[in-house]
Amino acid sequence: MTANAQTNVYPYAKVGLPAPAFELLSTKNLDSLEEKISLEDYRGKWLVFFFWPFDFSYVCPTEIAAFSDSYDEFKKLDCEILGASVDSVYTHRAWIQTPRENGGIGEISFPLVSDFHKETADAYGILDQTSGAAHRGLFIVDPEGILRYQVVTDMNVGRSVDETLRILQALQAGGLCPVNWRPGQKTLG
Numbered sequence: 721m722t723a724n725a726q727t728n729v730y731p732y733a734k735v736g737l738p739a740p741a742f743e744l745l746s747t748k749n750l751d752s753l754e755e756k757i758s759l760e761d762y763r764g765k766w767l768v769f770f771f772w773p774f775d776f777s778y779v780c781p782t783e784i785a786a787f788s789d790s791y792d793e794f795k796k797l798d799c800e801i802l803g804a805s806v807d808s809v810y811t812h813r814a815w816i817q818t819p820r821e822n823g824g825i826g827e828i829s830f831p832l833v834s835d836f837h838k839e840t841a842d843a844y845g846i847l848d849q850t851s852g853a854a855h856r857g858l859f860i861v862d863p864e865g866i867l868r869y870q871v872v873t874d875m876n877v878g879r880s881v882d883e884t885l886r887i888l889q890a891l892q893a894g895g896l897c898p899v900n901w902r903p904g905q906k907t908l909g
Contacts, residue, residue: 732845739769739859739867740843744833745809747816753809757802757833759865766799766892767861768884771835771846773853775807775815779878781825783856784832786881791829797888798863801830806841806854809834846872860888 733740743758759767770787772780787794787801794801805812812832818824835854841847846857858879860869868891873879890897895907 733843733859733867733870735867735870737867738865739861740840742833742835742840742843744804744835744840746831746833747809747812748831750813750816753813757831759861762800762802762861763865764863766797766863766888768794768799768801768858768888769804769861770801770856770858770879771804771841771844771854772856773805773848773851773875775805775811776823779856779876780805781815781820781823783878783881784825784828785820787884788825788828788830790881790885793885794888797885797892799888803830803832804835804840804854805832806835806838806852808836844870848875851875858884860884860891862891 739759741759743756745753746755746757747753748755748757772783784803791801812834815824816828820826835841838847838852841854844857844859846855848855853875855875856873856879858871859867862868869887886902889903890901893907897907
């Protein structure tokens, strides 16, 4: 039984319901790689939780670098970022320790977690059963642990950090936000 099955009756993550719980090994301590991170660790803050297919690939480092470069903007909005793939924490560490110009991601501003057993990708509904990789899923979880936004793209298409920031700000605005709403604009209610 996946963690998701314990929190709601839907087989996968669903907007408006509690986000599927997880507890995964992370790169929070690059030396030991023994520190686990759970969804509960982010209680009281917003969380952008995103998956990519595999480390040491082509599109993935562009996204991770872009989220890392924008980390301070998310922090100003009381939001943390957490990245995940089905690779091991050892592969994550090697990727972090490899400079960007050599195909790595270099130092980044947030931890990565290993969904090596693929249970979390499955609970979030993004596990590709054929390849065993996670699709490019991005989820925004509110401070109470409720899933407020999700987007899943093809493995070949990267996500937009600017659009993720806009969606986060719209969710935090607390009103009805029309198409192309931007911070500072009126909501509809």
